[in-house]
Amino acid sequence: MSAPTEHVEGVPLVHAEGVRKHYGRLEVLKGIDLTVRRGSVCCLLGPSGSGKSTFLRCINHLEKVDGGRLTVDGELVGYRQHGGKLHELREREVAERRRDIGMVFQRFNLFPHMTALDNVIEAPVRVAGVARAQAREEAVQLLERVGLADRAGHYPSELSGGQQQRVAIARALAMKPKLMLFDEPTSALDPELVGDVLDVMRQLADEGMTMVVVTHEIGFAREVGDTAVFMDEGVIVEAGDPRQLLVNPEQERTRAFLSKVL
Amino acid sequence: MVELKTSRDTAAPAHGLTADDLVVVPVRNHGRWVAAAASLAALVGLVGSLAGNDNLRWDIVGQYLFADLIFDGLFTTLWLTAAAMVLGLALGTLIAVMRLSSSPVLYGLATFFVWIFRGTPLLVQIIFWGYAAALYKYVMIGIPFTDITFFRAETNSLLTPAVAALLALGLNEAAYASEIVRAGIQSVDTGQTEAAHSLGMRPALTMRRIVLPQAMRVITPPMGNETINMLKMTALVSVISAHDLMSNIQDVYAQNYQVIPMLVVASLWYLALVTLLGIPQAWLERRYGRGTAQAQQVSPLQRLLGGTARTARVGNRVMNKEAGR
Ligand SMILES: Nc1ncnc2c1ncn2[C@@H]1O[C@H](COP(=O)(O)OP(=O)(O)OP(=O)(O)O)[C@@H](O)[C@H]1O
Ligand SMILES: [Mg+2]
Numbered sequence: 001m002s003a004p005t006e007h008v009e010g011v012p013l014v015h016a017e018g019v020r021k022h023y024g025r026l027e028v029l030k031g032i033d034l035t036v037r038r039g040s041v042c043c044l045l046g047p048s049g050s051g052k053s054t055f056l057r058c059i060n061h062l063e064k065v066d067g068g069r070l071t072v073d074g075e076l077v078g079y080r081q082h083g084g085k086l087h088e089l090r091e092r093e094v095a096e097r098r099r100d101i102g103m104v105f106q107r108f109n110l111f112p113h114m115t116a117l118d119n120v121i122e123a124p125v126r127v128a129g130v131a132r133a134q135a136r137e138e139a140v141q142l143l144e145r146v147g148l149a150d151r152a153g154h155y156p157s158e159l160s161g162g163q164q165q166r167v168a169i170a171r172a173l174a175m176k177p178k179l180m181l182f183d184e185p186t187s188a189l190d191p192e193l194v195g196d197v198l199d200v201m202r203q204l205a206d207e208g209m210t211m212v213v214v215t216h217e218i219g220f221a222r223e224v225g226d227t228a229v230f231m232d233e234g235v236i237v238e239a240g241d242p243r244q245l246l247v248n249p250e251q252e253r254t255r256a257f258l259s260k261v262l
Numbered sequence: 263m264v265e266l267k268t269s270r271d272t273a274a275p276a277h278g279l280t281a282d283d284l285v286v287v288p289v290r291n292h293g294r295w296v297a298a299a300a301s302l303a304a305l306v307g308l309v310g311s312l313a314g315n316d317n318l319r320w321d322i323v324g325q326y327l328f329a330d331l332i333f334d335g336l337f338t339t340l341w342l343t344a345a346a347m348v349l350g351l352a353l354g355t356l357i358a359v360m361r362l363s364s365s366p367v368l369y370g371l372a373t374f375f376v377w378i379f380r381g382t383p384l385l386v387q388i389i390f391w392g393y394a395a396a397l398y399k400y401v402m403i404g405i406p407f408t409d410i411t412f413f414r415a416e417t418n419s420l421l422t423p424a425v426a427a428l429l430a431l432g433l434n435e436a437a438y439a440s441e442i443v444r445a446g447i448q449s450v451d452t453g454q455t456e457a458a459h460s461l462g463m464r465p466a467l468t469m470r471r472i473v474l475p476q477a478m479r480v481i482t483p484p485m486g487n488e489t490i491n492m493l494k495m496t497a498l499v500s501v502i503s504a505h506d507l508m509s510n511i512q513d514v515y516a517q518n519y520q521v522i523p524m525l526v527v528a529s530l531w532y533l534a535l536v537t538l539l540g541i542p543q544a545w546l547e548r549r550y551g552r553g554t555a556q557a558q559q560v561s562p563l564q565r566l567l568g569g570t571a572r573t574a575r576v577g578n579r580v581m582n583k584e585a586g587r
Binding site for chain 1: 451453454456457458459460461462463464465467471472475476550552
């Protein structure tokens with residue numbers, strides 16, 4: 001799971017400087033500064049509509065950044081700098097860069113017309129050009145890792161929400177990403193299914209995966225997170241050690257939010 | 263009717279009965295049986311009067327039903343239907359993707375195409391292609407406004423009645439198919455595209471592997487209807503003598519004046535073909551319904567035959583596994 005490039009601890013994998021995004025007149029991100037170190041877990045918290053998903057989607061260019069600089073592993077997301085100008089990348093080039101960034105969605109978004117196994121091997125075979133037999137072997141291992149080896153032949157509609165989400169994690173891992181993005185991976189799940197998914201994520205963090213996680217699971221953020229970031233109305237209100245920030249926040253807005261969630 | 267005994271002991275005892283004594287009686291549809299009997303009687307009367315009608319000349323029907331000329335026409339009708347549907351679906355998919363693209367040029371071209379081919383009568387389009395040679399005597403492929411040509415042929419030799427019929431039916435179908443395909447594509451959740459993109463899949467690959475297969479579930483039933491329509495619409499190409507079933511039928515009754523019996527021959531064949539087309543349609547609907555709850559629904563006919571969609575689907579999966587997918 002480690003990045004193929006030189007693996008320097010402490011060098012930022014994600015670096016955001018004044019990132020802005022607006023939909024029409026609505027400013028959703030009003031200058032986000034954030035650094036995610038290699039191998040660390042960054043948890044994004046904040047009220048609904050604060051721009052957490054939008055920021056996460058900017059990181060893999062599912063949304064276009066309107067201003068500021070956003071780099072992943074030193075490369076600008078969605079643009080190439082040439083002289084003093086930023087040139088938008090072609091779809092082909094964007095797709096190329098997204099291969100290194102895995103994403104897990106709130107509503108799983110598994111491909112419903114494919115079995116769990118086919119979901120996992122689709123991208124390695126079609127995008128990375130891995131031989132089918134090898135992709136299959138790796139997919140079986142990944143499904144084993146998320147505890148679903150016996151569900152490989154099931155269609156998503158035949159799996160519980162928690163199982164679907166774990167297949168979705170395996171699917172993202174199959175591309176051997178150096179960064180994993182999670183957008184509220186457990187909020188669509190029944191309470192008793194949340195634990196299994198969080199366990200898989202915890203294991204992933206222990207193995208040194210760099211992760212950016214939008215979550216309302218305060219317990220997870222406190223135990224697994226290396227940094228916690230509290231966002232509100234398109235700005236970062238406060239960021240720091242989750243054991244500090246989530247227990248004894250400095251800002252009144254953070255405190256108000258936490259008192260509602262806990 | 264089977265009378266089921268409920269075994270719920272929570273219900274309050276009524277009229278001194280305990281819950282165990284209560285019996286569920288399903289609704290009885292007396293009206294349905296009366297209506298069925300009346301319809302059947304009417305149908306028998308109608309068929310009887312037709313069968314006994316000497317003006318219908320069943321001997322002529324029998325004489326031509328399996329005639330070589332009719333089989334020749336059937337063959338043309340079948341390949342024309344198949345080819346026009348393939349052309350229509352392929353071109354229609356392309357136009358649907360163009361209409362959904364962010365490029366205003368592609369969108370404009372596609373919209374214009376649909377506007378023209380849906381906005382004029384099919385009969386006019388067929389006659390137009392049949393007589394297009396009057397418009398352009400030669401077909402040339404070359405560089406415009408220069409003398410360089412790579413290919414040159416007389417329009418009449420290329421645009422035979424069969425080719426003209428295929429073009430007319432295929433292009434017209436493309437306009438309708440494009441709307442069906444577009445609706446199908448739009449029915450697929452955008453989360454699917456995002457998931458595919460997040461895995462590094464390019465737009466074209468995403469469309470081919472993720473979106474279109476799911477759109478097929480929405481596309482298949484109306485395209486099945488389009489195919490059935492197409493089979494019958496091929497009869498229109500008799501106006502340019504494309505030698506389809508209807509053209510040949512007309513040739514016969516132009517000589518023997520037995521219009522009604524010949525139309526019965528045509529109708530029997532069209533009916534038979536339309537009925538046969540229902541089989542692949544049902545198969546396709548099951549194939550593209552994989553992984554959805556709808557695939558488990560059972561039609562009255564399937565129930566009658568004892569097979570269920572559920573077993574078919576599980577069978578599919580087992581086969582996929584065996585094929586090493
Ligand atoms: N495609 C879009 N078009 C217009 N406005 C949008 C779009 N996507 C998001 N927004 C708006 O941007 C704001 C931030 O949305 P975002 O989804 O990032 O919030 P969030 O912090 O993830 O909230 P939640 O916790 O509810 O998921 C919201 O006000 C939302 O209405
Ligand atoms: Mg969100």
